[in-house]
Amino acid sequence: MKVKRYKKDDDITYSLGVTVTMEFLLGRPSDVKAVLLHPSFDSKETLDKILKLCRENNIPTEIDAKAFNILSQKENCFVAGVIAKQPQTLRPGNHIVLVNPSNDGNMGTIMRSALGFGFKDIAVITPAADPDDPKTIRASMGARAKVRVQMFGDFKDYRAVFPGNSLYPFMLDGSVMLGNVDIREPFSLIFGNEATGLPAWFSTVGTPVRIDHGHDIDSLNLPIAASIAMYESTKGKFGGMPAEVSS
Amino acid sequence: MKVKRYKKDDDITYSLGVTVTMEFLLGRPSDVKAVLLHPSFDSKETLDKILKLCRENNIPTEIDAKAFNILSQKENCFVAGVIAKQPQTLRPGNHIVLVNPSNDGNMGTIMRSALGFGFKDIAVITPAADPDDPKTIRASMGARAKVRVQMFGDFKDYRAVFPGNSLYPFMLDGSVMLGNVDIREPFSLIFGNEATGLPAWFSTVGTPVRIDHGHDIDSLNLPIAASIAMYESTKGKFGGMPAEVSS
Numbered sequence: 001m002k003v004k005r006y007k008k009d010d011d012i013t014y015s016l017g018v019t020v021t022m023e024f025l026l027g028r029p030s031d032v033k034a035v036l037l038h039p040s041f042d043s044k045e046t047l048d049k050i051l052k053l054c055r056e057n058n059i060p061t062e063i064d065a066k067a068f069n070i071l072s073q074k075e076n077c078f079v080a081g082v083i084a085k086q087p088q089t090l091r092p093g094n095h096i097v098l099v100n101p102s103n104d105g106n107m108g109t110i111m112r113s114a115l116g117f118g119f120k121d122i123a124v125i126t127p128a129a130d131p132d133d134p135k136t137i138r139a140s141m142g143a144r145a146k147v148r149v150q151m152f153g154d155f156k157d158y159r160a161v162f163p164g165n166s167l168y169p170f171m172l173d174g175s176v177m178l179g180n181v182d183i184r185e186p187f188s189l190i191f192g193n194e195a196t197g198l199p200a201w202f203s204t205v206g207t208p209v210r211i212d213h214g215h216d217i218d219s220l221n222l223p224i225a226a227s228i229a230m231y232e233s234t235k236g237k238f239g240g241m242p243a244e245v246s247s
Numbered sequence: 248m249k250v251k252r253y254k255k256d257d258d259i260t261y262s263l264g265v266t267v268t269m270e271f272l273l274g275r276p277s278d279v280k281a282v283l284l285h286p287s288f289d290s291k292e293t294l295d296k297i298l299k300l301c302r303e304n305n306i307p308t309e310i311d312a313k314a315f316n317i318l319s320q321k322e323n324c325f326v327a328g329v330i331a332k333q334p335q336t337l338r339p340g341n342h343i344v345l346v347n348p349s350n351d352g353n354m355g356t357i358m359r360s361a362l363g364f365g366f367k368d369i370a371v372i373t374p375a376a377d378p379d380d381p382k383t384i385r386a387s388m389g390a391r392a393k394v395r396v397q398m399f400g401d402f403k404d405y406r407a408v409f410p411g412n413s414l415y416p417f418m419l420d421g422s423v424m425l426g427n428v429d430i431r432e433p434f435s436l437i438f439g440n441e442a443t444g445l446p447a448w449f450s451t452v453g454t455p456v457r458i459d460h461g462h463d464i465d466s467l468n469l470p471i472a473a474s475i476a477m478y479e480s481t482k483g484k485f486g487g488m489p490a491e492v493s494s
Contacts, residue, residue, distance in 0.1 A: 113467060116460040217359055
């Protein structure tokens with residue numbers, strides 16, 4: 001199988017590493033077109049698991065050292081999946097909306113948190129980083145295999161499809177503090193670009209929220225702000241023990 | 248001035264980029280030994296600010312294109328500070344404790360959040376990533392200039408210096424859920440390594456806390472878990488408006 005360095009317009013992308021590739025074998029097996037193995041990969045137990053999943057799903061495997069030189073700069077990558085990209089459509093419910101995010105790694109980290117806090121549908125307003133770039137997928141730790149991402153050319157296009165969602169744009173000058181805001185389902189948590197945040201007109205959209213922090217920093221890192229918002233808006237939802245207080 | 252690629256044992260390190268270097272000029276001017284400027288740097292307003300701060304603090308400046316080839320792989324770095332590393336000692340109060348963190352970028356991101364949430368003292372238990380690596384400093388967005396970091400060979404050494412702090416180790420199987428725990432000052436929020444978490448014996452230390460999330464992911468990314476903990480433990484401290492609820 002001939003692999004080449006990923007480009008945004010390609011129909012396929014790559015899952016780099018054991019963990020990430022396993023997530024695709026489990027979450028989107030029909031999109032895994034092949035699994036590449038480095039000849040020095042020597043973890044028998046993991047290899048057996050991968051081969052079993054490939055057999056069950058009729059996925060060809062190939063031993064190919066050269067592919068890894070092309071696909072990964074990291075020396076510790078021994079397994080890669082060849083993944084068919086798919087257009088995806090968001091389901092109704094709670095959403096994360098990323099407006100013009102610019103960094104692949106950040107987008108992947110947000111996917112990982114989103115999946116952790118039960119947000120499986122992410123809207124991305126373009127121009128934006130690429131949700132299917134191998135760097136995004138790697139930063140997601142494979143969460144990309146379990147979240148849907150739909151791209152929209154404009155926030156209004158997203159809104160037209162989901163007119164009933166309560167909107168919570170996160171802004172440095174948001175009028176309400178996270179923790180004091182009553183978040184009503186279904187809802188959309190909306191985040192702007194790493195450097196520029198959300199355009200000012202979002203202050204007239206829904207309920208603009210700010211995350212309270214001191215003035216020693218200008219802003220929190222984007223995946224961190226988004227994850228704090230997801231944490232707060234889903235608190236108590238994951239079957240934790242009933243309220244308890246340390247004594 | 249002859250610059251060379253940073254090594255962990257060097258006495259000096261580098262702040263790469265305008266924002267990061269400005270933070271050192273403002274926060275630790277006496278440790279800035281020189282400021283290097285790329286000949287293509289053409290933002291007059293920013294340059295004037297930098298030159299003024301350098302003049303006020305008797306810091307030499309130098310125009311040097313070659314230095315940037317050595318110091319930075321990023322093409323958009325036009326300003327760098329040469330920074331004297333300093334041994335630092337934690338002050339009493341609330342602390343972040345990082346046990347064997349392995350990634351420079353993560354450590355820097357944690358510094359940025361820590362400064363934002365008012366934690367200016369960070370204990371690092373070795374072996375660990377380097378709090379003074381230019382990658383750490385860059386990821387911190389300059390927060391490194393305003394937080395103190397002290398290295399300890401063992402958690403017990405840290406504990407011996409601050410025996411009165413309430414301890415909250417963050418563990419996947421922590422007995423109390425963040426949000427239900429009564430966090431008493433002065434306190435220490437304790438986080439483990441990216442891949443392995445905290446050693447199991449921390450479950451007998453203070454009040455082990457977990458962050459509630461679904462089972463679709465194994466764990467949150469380390470800077471994200473740490474930032475959520477900082478957010479929750481300082482909620483309402485930063486002069487936000489009084490409790491209000493969206494209508």
